[in-house]
Amino acid sequence: MFQPTISGSSRIRRTPYSKRVEEAGVKSYTVYNHMLLATVFQTLEDDYHHLKKAVQVWDVSVERQIEINGPDATKLLQMTTPRDLSNMQDDQCYYIPMVDKNGYMINDPVAVKLENERYWVSIADSDVIFYFKGLAEGLELNVNIFEPDVNILSIQGPKSKILVEKIFGKGAADIKFFRHRKVTFKDKDMIIARSGWSHQICYEIYVEGFSYGQSMWDELFKLGENLDVRAGCPNLIERIESGLLSYGNDINSNHNPYEAGLGKFLSNGISKGCLAYKKLTSISNPTKMIKPIEIIGDPIQPITYNSKVTNIAGDVVGQISSAAWSPDFKINVAIGMIDSEYWKQDENLFVEILENDKREIIIKDKFWS
């Protein structure tokens, strides 16, 4: 198998935890927001099983923050998302489809409200800070926009609650889903949120200050010793099982939020403050959409490239963007974008995963976990 290495480069930033990630035996990296993100430690399957039964610490510094503060902060943020922000509370996190004026997805961040007119936007892989800057500078909005020195550590897995309480004290893990609270580490106030890039019980510590990073990591590993704590990373198999979309993989700037399967976040109506209000309200039925897909047959190697979905006549009717064998569900799980006329699947559909390995697929109603 072709396995080129990744070159060192200051352009691809290391994180406060990179040294520890390497000592933990990272096998493979990807690059995300100009930064290193581990993809495998033991094997994809070993990492997966461990994630589901113990506790892992993930260096997800790549979830870069964009701080927006100032009198026009909410106005600016609302311009970029159809999801209505008007009732958002000061301890709340919102997953927001972020769109340009034509309604195309330019990111799918989590907006974290810190206080009135002050947000961190925890971004997926694109430099959308420039969209905020372009709008603000063109319209002369009264805001500050910058990347604060925040490098998230995520605590993942069924024992994550225990580890969070070991480090921050009893009750520290009592946080509602997509809410955050203040914790203290070495006299430094930080926030921790009940959120993360998996469907396991998980937390995200917004570690503020590069210099706190490594000692936070070390403390978590010391306290987690009896919990079988390990270094981990977003796991492809678990991500597909739970239907967590990856911007740039499953959805991109060619898709609107409906096609991305994010219509549910707009079901309370589209905010009139969003620049794409007119465009998005004119869309009634998407002609294609993200779907959970089962690929029939023997276990496949992970699919990490776009693979065409075809009908019996051989016409392209969609594509699969992520797929892997699920050891727990004992099927091949996949995420793909399928044309609407095939959602009912009145005929057989296929994907060619490798030359001479054409498989039948089944479009499912929901993801697996």
Place this chain on the structure above:
Amino acid sequence: MFQPTISGSSRIRRTPYSKRVEEAGVKSYTVYNHMLLATVFQTLEDDYHHLKKAVQVWDVSVERQIEINGPDATKLLQMTTPRDLSNMQDDQCYYIPMVDKNGYMINDPVAVKLENERYWVSIADSDVIFYFKGLAEGLELNVNIFEPDVNILSIQGPKSKILVEKIFGKGAADIKFFRHRKVTFKDKDMIIARSGWSHQICYEIYVEGFSYGQSMWDELFKLGENLDVRAGCPNLIERIESGLLSYGNDINSNHNPYEAGLGKFLSNGISKGCLAYKKLTSISNPTKMIKPIEIIGDPIQPITYNSKVTNIAGDVVGQISSAAWSPDFKINVAIGMIDSEYWKQDENLFVEILENDKREIIIKDKFWS
């Protein structure tokens, strides 16, 4: 040496040439504009020697294009750069510092003028398409902004002229520096420019249409057989010798164009159409600047991370961002950012390239080639 592999991902796009790049034995990759860019084929030094004596074909698809067209195209482009675009001709390429309203560098692309009010902006590593979109959508400018299907192949080295004329015909290589002309490949019109990411004689073919890519590559290798043509890539050593800055490595969004050593591009005055006009005209003397630097002593391993420069007292007075041993100049060549009070170098300066390997440095007047 720690050499993790790079994971496959559709988020990190392959190019029309990726298959050929792999067949040519690429050893290492980086990621640039969400796309794969080779960094080494044989060894850094072998690639370097071959580049300077023969001809190489480089897959630099990562130089993504942003097309801006429409009645307000020049107005929009000028808003983002202090370099005056008013006299730019239809066959001209301009290297432009691109800045936000505060005068900080957000990219350093080459703007290619295709015709009146139509440009391709050939970008370095950041999604500045969002800055153009933010400005245009906020101000309701009359422009179209999109990424066209263009994947540049660069022809590099002393024999590049011969290869260009072999594929496009006699006279095709007669192009002035930073100008472009039309060529035809398989009945498809494209442009070729006298530009590229090295200081060798070089050309960039703006291959339009993904489907033409692989056959263009194959034709170049067939025609270049007697010229010792090889697959190549931007070479760290040659780049430093010739002082070609790398956005994200040597300069970034913390620097203004003067600090980036790009003041010469503004010597004819700063355009009033640039949003940062006021800010940039208020800067008289930069307090730090990019400098060519020699690192004294034995050959070093390439430096691809930021290394602090200190004075005798141990104060940090700058940093080195790129460095390597130059086989031709037989010294260690480097690029760094140095505080202005140390430019005259009245005292010794040092860089710690590795633990227990502290070296003296010399600030030079100019780059080496």
